[in-house]
Amino acid sequence: MLMKIRRLLLKGGTVVDPAAGRNRRVNVLVENGRVTGLARNLSARGAEVVDCRGRYIAPGFVDLHCHLREPGAEDAETVASGTRAALAGGFTRVCAMPNTDPPVDSEAMVRFLVGRGESAGLARVHPVGCCTRARQGRELAEIGGMVAAGAVAFSDDGNWVADARVMRSCLEYCKAFDKPVFAHCEMTGLDTGVAHEGPVSTRLGLAGKPDAGEAAAAARDILLAHLTGTRLHLCHVSCAATVELVRWAKGRGTAVTAEACPHHFTLTDEALAGYDTNFKVNPPLRGEADRRAVLAGLADGTIDAIATDHAPHTRGAKEVEFDNAPAGMVGLETAFSLGYEALVLSGLMRLPQFIARLTAAPAEVIGLPVPRIAVGAEAELVVLDLREKWTCDRDKLVSRSRNTPFAGRTLVGRVQGGILPGGRMWGVGAD
Amino acid sequence: MSSKAPARSLRHLLGIAELSDEDIAAIFSHAEMFKSVLGRPIPVVPALRGKTFVNLFFEASTRTASSFALAASRLSAQCLGFSLAASAVRKGETLLDTARNIEAMRVDGVIIRHSMAGAARFLSERLRAFVVNAGDGCHEHPTQALLDAFTLREKLGTLEGRRVLLVGDIAHSRVARSNILLFRRLGARVAVCGPPTLIPPRVEELGCEVFYRLDRVLYEVDVVNMLRVQNERIGAGAFPSVREYRALFGLTRERLARLARSAVVIHPGPVNWGVEMDYEVSDFPHALIMNQVTNGVAVRMAVLYLLAGGHADEDSPAPA
Numbered sequence: 001m002l003m004k005i006r007r008l009l010l011k012g013g014t015v016v017d018p019a020a021g022r023n024r025r026v027n028v029l030v031e032n033g034r035v036t037g038l039a040r041n042l043s044a045r046g047a048e049v050v051d052c053r054g055r056y057i058a059p060g061f062v063d064l065h066c067h068l069r070e071p072g073a074e075d076a077e078t079v080a081s082g083t084r085a086a087l088a089g090g091f092t093r094v095c096a097m098p099n100t101d102p103p104v105d106s107e108a109m110v111r112f113l114v115g116r117g118e119s120a121g122l123a124r125v126h127p128v129g130c131c132t133r134a135r136q137g138r139e140l141a142e143i144g145g146m147v148a149a150g151a152v153a154f155s156d157d158g159n160w161v162a163d164a165r166v167m168r169s170c171l172e173y174c175k176a177f178d179k180p181v182f183a184h185c186e187m188t189g190l191d192t193g194v195a196h197e198g199p200v201s202t203r204l205g206l207a208g209k210p211d212a213g214e215a216a217a218a219a220r221d222i223l224l225a226h227l228t229g230t231r232l233h234l235c236h237v238s239c240a241a242t243v244e245l246v247r248w249a250k251g252r253g254t255a256v257t258a259e260a261c262p263h264h265f266t267l268t269d270e271a272l273a274g275y276d277t278n279f280k281v282n283p284p285l286r287g288e289a290d291r292r293a294v295l296a297g298l299a300d301g302t303i304d305a306i307a308t309d310h311a312p313h314t315r316g317a318k319e320v321e322f323d324n325a326p327a328g329m330v331g332l333e334t335a336f337s338l339g340y341e342a343l344v345l346s347g348l349m350r351l352p353q354f355i356a357r358l359t360a361a362p363a364e365v366i367g368l369p370v371p372r373i374a375v376g377a378e379a380e381l382v383v384l385d386l387r388e389k390w391t392c393d394r395d396k397l398v399s400r401s402r403n404t405p406f407a408g409r410t411l412v413g414r415v416q417g418g419i420l421p422g423g424r425m426w427g428v429g430a431d
Numbered sequence: 432m433s434s435k436a437p438a439r440s441l442r443h444l445l446g447i448a449e450l451s452d453e454d455i456a457a458i459f460s461h462a463e464m465f466k467s468v469l470g471r472p473i474p475v476v477p478a479l480r481g482k483t484f485v486n487l488f489f490e491a492s493t494r495t496a497s498s499f500a501l502a503a504s505r506l507s508a509q510c511l512g513f514s515l516a517a518s519a520v521r522k523g524e525t526l527l528d529t530a531r532n533i534e535a536m537r538v539d540g541v542i543i544r545h546s547m548a549g550a551a552r553f554l555s556e557r558l559r560a561f562v563v564n565a566g567d568g569c570h571e572h573p574t575q576a577l578l579d580a581f582t583l584r585e586k587l588g589t590l591e592g593r594r595v596l597l598v599g600d601i602a603h604s605r606v607a608r609s610n611i612l613l614f615r616r617l618g619a620r621v622a623v624c625g626p627p628t629l630i631p632p633r634v635e636e637l638g639c640e641v642f643y644r645l646d647r648v649l650y651e652v653d654v655v656n657m658l659r660v661q662n663e664r665i666g667a668g669a670f671p672s673v674r675e676y677r678a679l680f681g682l683t684r685e686r687l688a689r690l691a692r693s694a695v696v697i698h699p700g701p702v703n704w705g706v707e708m709d710y711e712v713s714d715f716p717h718a719l720i721m722n723q724v725t726n727g728v729a730v731r732m733a734v735l736y737l738l739a740g741g742h743a744d745e746d747s748p749a750p751a
Contacts, residue, residue, distance in 0.1 A: 202634050204549070316527075323548070
């Protein structure tokens, strides 16, 4: 799928520089994996030329939240299939969540994941390690060893660290390594439902998960982050109350960041009317006011990043009663298009700001250098066609799993390909 | 007796929410017809001879399962029981496997009761056979609503403008959801009453008023629809004790005496005597609980008849 190109000219496109917040119509010359020219008129004799007229060129996207399912559920996804799906969606780097079987709670497990990522040779895998041993929420995991092996953040994602003393220890301990804790916020006792608690759950007779469960857990973790001075990152913010809390915490100077997922700002719980388990996700799809609050949070920067929470599940696992189905939906391949329509075409933000939510902002959360397209820098970029309309087809997904809620939906804007470090190109012109 | 052509739009009966007004009218008119059949010396018609249905009950039920089985036999159809204990479900068979096996057996209809909301719809999307929802989790129990409404219409003439109060565990009751929807459709003013812990969030959006104090509303209504309260809700923190529940929300002897003169009482059964109702209610002349059971067979005959493609013009089940 990748093609190594020594000398490549991306001609006639518009470069989006999210760090500078602007677009530039320039040609991009890439030689031996580095950007060597960025100008209107570049002579590039002997270079492979990709016609980028009408297209946009942006830094590769960074996903703070995906589930690659390896080890333990390779029938749903593997590192190789998941990172291939990532490239299809424009993500050149993905944070792999540790709730695998066994969980990624040791140096050896982190090394295993990094190794799987390297041998696949597609999107770069940045493992997130467990903050507690086996995600049990009781004792600290060996965070130092995992940092040495390449873990970028720590999380018991899928579980909230219910014991406040343990969460405090996690936050304090991570401070030594300047690594953030990623919090999955869901307060114990309010976490047993399968759908957002509200008029729809009442109508459908589904057990409800109230927004207060997410917000109350987020509030505690925000206060603990403030207390310990550690960076806290809130996963998949789904409701207005949590957005408000993040806004308040940032105003107060707490080192908190937050992510939101495309399904939470494009769908509501009304989609559950047919009990289609492809719409079952955690946190659940919420009401219209929550959806709008998440969009507003992204627009004003309260929510820093767009993350996918790509959660593949096999057809067999999903084709059961709603209560019995696992929560989660694939998202790597649709995130850019959904975000583009909901945030840019809707007029909520301009293109460079939107790209920043997929690049600079998530990179900063995990301490990566700000992704830029600049002379001398390694080329890690994507080519986007913002005019292309395409229909999400379940059977054409690159992921091993098919559990998308967007099948049949017409999307606007598409990732056409890009370049990975080392001058390896996929998509446009490469295949 | 005039019999309208059955509403051909009715493919499955999953919930009151999916029924058109014409469907409801057709079910009632056929139920009336079948009720008169049930009064004959030989209460059987050949309307669905050769048809086979499966009673797929994943949850315990006495009256609903036997009511459907009886309805099928009164129509000369066969109804196979699918007993949970003897079935492969215990061996890990999924609902999808069950659906495929039923499909392969080529039965005409499936009557399903399941502990999870949406289970009936799940089957309906995977079977050529018609599906009747006999209760899916906390979602709907449409034949109960239809037989309740049928019973009330028989007694009151119409539900238009009548005040109906549902009392008890609204949150976990599929009967409550179906009844609220159907009573509203038939023009009744509906209210619910119970401890706030057993009232589902935003239930008023289904079109009903909410009361937390029974005595503030009970004596003004035309219909009291009591619901079963399960003891396990105490452990879950819904109310502190049976004693307190009965005191606050039970249809006690004292409350019974204060009901409006023409008020009627219904209950989907089985009743927890001494919890939601004192035993004296069973002697109350306006308690329609046994009428509900009798009418259940007629209403289920109507539902099976309409879904199985029976046609009054063709094989005339009406009394001669």
